[in-house]
Amino acid sequence: MKILKILIILFLITSFSELKSDEVNDILKNKILKNIRCLICQGQSVYDSESEFASSIKLIVDRKINEGLKEKQIYQFLREKYGDWVIFDPQLNKNTYVLWLLPLLLFLFGGAIIYKKIISNKK
């Protein structure tokens, strides 16, 4: 529960923080670029790459930020254009339920095992 609360609070904080100046824009831009895969490189992000693909994506992201799009909208735009492969942050959908939820289920399962072991010792 504690973890869940923290996650919720974190989520609220991140979604309510507003952009203020150019400097914040730059930070946001770099954050976004780090989450985009350079499709013609081997496992590099657009941020890390100097390829032509990366340069064009950088321009696109720049423009979209100036148009006032939010981080998530930019990801969505890129997803529609290049597919899910291009974003390093996988969405939660039917393809990725296992990916996101299995580790958490295993965590609960592990907790249950330890709890049971301790309870059985009590008797």
Next chain:
Amino acid sequence: MLANQIGYYSLILGLLLSVLLCGVSIKDFKNTHKQINQNVLSLSFLQLVFVIVSFLSLIISFINSDFSNETVFNNSHTTKPLFYKISGTWGNHEGSLLLWLLVLTLFIFLFLIKSREQPKKYRILTLLFQQIIIIGFFLFVLITSNPFNYLFPIPNEGLGLNPILQDPALAIHPPILYLGYVGTSIIFSSSLAAVTQNYVSKQWGQHIKKWVLVSWIFLTIGIMLGSIWAYYELGWGGFWFWDPVENVSLMPWLTLTALLHCIVVLETRAALTSWVVILSITTFTLSMCGTFLVRSGILNSVHTFANDPARGIFILIFLFALIVLSLGIFFIFHKENNKSSNNFFWLSKETSILINNWFMMYFLSVVLIGTVYPIFLDVISSEKISVGPPFYQKLIVPFLIPFLLFMSLGPRLKWIKSKIENKNSIIITFIISVMLTFFIIKNLTTELLFYTVLISAAFFLFFTTLKELFIKRFNNISQTVSHFGFSLLILSILFNNILSSEIITNIKIGERYDYNKGEIFFKKIEERKESNFNSIIASFEIKDKNGKTIELKPEIRIYNQPVIITSEADIRTTLLEDKFLVMNLVKGNEYFNIRYQIKPFMVWIWISVLLLSFGGLMSLFKKKYEK
């Protein structure tokens, strides 16, 4: 030419020795003598010698640039400096497998020498299980990846080594990492042997803990070296990318760390026997899986420098056979003995170690699923997704908070039944941590609450262990040092993350660039010729807000064989921060693209990892086990 032949036949002799060794030791197993037959030791030594000879011959072929050898042809070049000719030996698929074999045979020989007080049958069985792995690797090398393939006609020049691999940290990274990686094979073999002999006991725990520590130390340092290399060579100031190949080395590290904690329970309380064995098997399996994932080329990664489906299939079958074998042995032979020792109160050291293992396994599941799931999804539905840093951060970082808190409190507990002592001092330490954190970061980040909680937890561990080190002297100093190192690591990473700043701009020679906290002046460029590359060395003067000027000289290298352009960052390291400058060519333009980064506490990340492993080293050399 000659070296080639010697290397190849040494490998075959090494393989034959494996078979002979199995025969001799099975015969010796039935013998009633107390000690192992001397022949077994000699044969094991001879096998090691053959593998060393084979490895040396490959090194000699590399030094001589003998291009009749296919491996040398593919990975070397005459103009390469000697140091990188040598390190090129293991900077490729074939050579790195030879290194695997070298470590496998080295460790089993050391094991035989160092385990004389152990029961004979257990030692022989460990040798046999290890030989199964060794035979598998001999066959793998000889059938799919022979490092001594002959080329005719002999080419005049080699293809060269990828320049980003020509680097001092990367030259020693593979051997160190492999000592850790492959070292887990001994843990695997000996735990199987111990299960068959029903010897999973306190004595075994004390004896195998040394090997766990050795592997753990090497693995920790090996991962760190890779990370340092990535920091100044690969990335633009990043040091961990959650790249599949990095994950693959992190996975055995996580299980090994869990095992290291668990084995303490085994050696003092003879409890959790099944779990120790399962962890031992898992650790080695993950090391093998790592080899499979990297070598088969199914991972899309910066590190994948050679791949071939036949190799993947071989390792997959071999891995499968090992898993079946080990699980079979576990279920047939393993008996949970000594029921009473499994009893402990909820508030006890046992529980705290179980909690450590619980979190370790969770982190493992995140990394494992994150690495493997995209491959499965691609195979099943041919949909491609990327799983990158945001995924791991979201699933791991929040869990660090309880993990750090448990880590601060756990080591204070006693075995079997404990109560929390000095509640007041704990509470005071906690409040100090929270207040200090809030005071430091209140203006620094937008995610204030989350970071306050997280950093407070890290500070809490930091102060608890620090107090332990200075006040309650030498309770269990090795553990305290390691835990202190870990808290320092988390703190440095977090502050590095929050406080890092960077400037990216295009600039030409003679130009000044003003940013709100200082000024960058592009003074000049020089050109220089080395044997295997030409370089453009720029010099920049950077003035910070206090008017202090430093000069940084980033470099662009144009390697001749193969033709690759790389950027070499120039980094000025101080205790407080790293100043990191890297530049790039802009196509058809007199401008250069530069990135200037200020990265606080960078050096503390490496120092804390060293502290972490130093704790392990202290534990290894602790003279007598403290009860």
